[in-house]
Amino acid sequence: MRDVVDDLIWDEAPKEASAVALLDAPALVEDALTLTDDVRVFCDDWRDAALVPSELLVEHPTDLAGVDLALARLPKSLAALDEQAALVQGAQDVTFVGGARIKHMNLTMNEVLGKHFTAVAASLGRSKSRVLRAWGPNGLESDWPKVRDHDDLGFAVAAHGATFGGTKIDPGSRLLLAALRGAGRTPGLEGEDVLDFGCGNGTLAMWLARDGRTVSARDVSWSAVAGTVVAAEVNGVEVDATWGDGLADYPDDSFDAIVTNPPFHKGFAKDSADTLAMFDDAARVLRPGGQLWCVFNSHLPWRKELNVRVGRTQVALQDPHYTATVTVARA
Ligand SMILES: C[S@@+](CC[C@H](N)C(=O)[O-])C[C@H]1O[C@@H](n2cnc3c(N)ncnc32)[C@H](O)[C@@H]1O
Known part of the structure; x- marks a missing residue:
């Protein structure tokens, strides 16, 4: 179930973290557990959540707040990305690493992440996929729903x-x-x-x-x-x-x-x-x-x-x- 996008997200992720959030990325559970026991998983799609050991699933996505590393499959919708970025605010320092197929990415995604983080950078493309990395959280509160x-x-x-x-x-x-x-x-x-x-x-x-x-x-x-x-x-x-x-x-x-x-x-x-x-x-x-x-x-x-x-x-x-x-x- 792990694909080239998951591989790239993992390769681009910092390998040190005390708490990791996985957003819509069920295939990265085992990797995340090599960094810390505090792995918190949220999947919007029930079918993705069903792939994850239930004890790792958060009761509510607001429970993701406070992690220092967030690994995400970038959603198609900019609104969904905005909420992902807002949900992982909370710790003094949190790095967000989100990946997708390049054909499903656009520059506005950088702007959306730029609303929640002081720095955003894109990885080189690999296997028609790319990762956006954002750091320097500004703590902006979520305005969802x-x-x-x-x-x-x-x-x-x-x-x-x-x-x-x-x-x-x-x-x-x-x-x-x-x-x-x-x-x-x-x-x-x-x-x-x-x-x-x-x-x-x-x-x-x-x-x-x-x-x-x-x-x-x-x-x-x-x-x-x-x-x-x-x-x-x-x-x-x-x-x-x-x-x-x-x-x-x-x-x-x-x-x-x-x-x-x-x-x-x-x-x-x-x-x-x-x-x-x-x-x-x-x-x-x-x-x-x-x-x-x-x-x-x-x-x-x-x-x-x-x-x-x-x-x-x-x-x-x-x-x-x-x-x-x-x-x-x-x-
Ligand atoms: C075209 S949208 C319509 C949403 C809403 N009824 C409306 O009128 O705006 C289709 C909806 O079906 C949901 N959906 C897709 N597959 C589903 C499934 N297997 N079981 C339950 N809901 C599903 C989607 O998540 C989405 O919200």
Whole structure:
């Protein structure tokens, strides 16, 4: 599981530390333990966290504060990098070493690190990868999570740095909300127990809870779940938001309806396997006759897949970019 980026991060890291934070870098656990017993691991993606001995995982990413060495896989999102850099502030001296494939890096990353450290330098490239090294922490406090009111929708959403879409409303989700309200060619959402599958900043969950449903939310990203929890508090609604990959821990026939704006990328790679697995999970945990509401880029063949994997699927609403569908789960 260790790759050329992990190798470069490790080769560029100082080999002395009393406390090490690993951010989204599960493959570096064994190396970090050669430096100190105080290794604190945080992975935003549940699948990465599952690779790490549980006693090394922090309860909350704020527990990373105070380390003197932070080793990170640089996230794609600048907001996520900003939060990574803020989380490891605390010690008088902390060095941050973050690596990625060069094609996924840009100069703005240096600026983001420059907000939190007095010095930032890039390594030479190796195996199409590079490391950014930052030192001289300025102790700037984290301003995550962020909350934004959406008066047009009547609720707020919340995001950590790595939450999909930040505090914006995704245009696909906006279309899905209209379809759920019955603004399309089909009647709106039916059902009491509803799951927002891949909840991100909680947009769909907040609408469902405001609409009086019993709402669960699930995401594989810690930042998404934590954002949804904050949004529920701010909006004064109840949402049972949990962190996990898919729905393996939910029994069959758990929900009357599921709403989802599924991913079509995992990390940087275009990958539909994740979305298809989510459809299969939804088919299992929906009660027979339950509804799966989905929105996706119109060029994707998801209507066909939904018909095959879940049940009869109708287009509820479309705009020039997105299609919202409703599928009735087979018995
Ligand atoms: C396109 S985003 C939509 C987020 C949010 N519903 C919105 O409307 O803004 C897809 C979400 O699915 C989550 N996701 C991807 N794969 C997942 C999986 N296997 N299990 C649970 N959530 C997943 C991602 O982390 C991301 O938050």
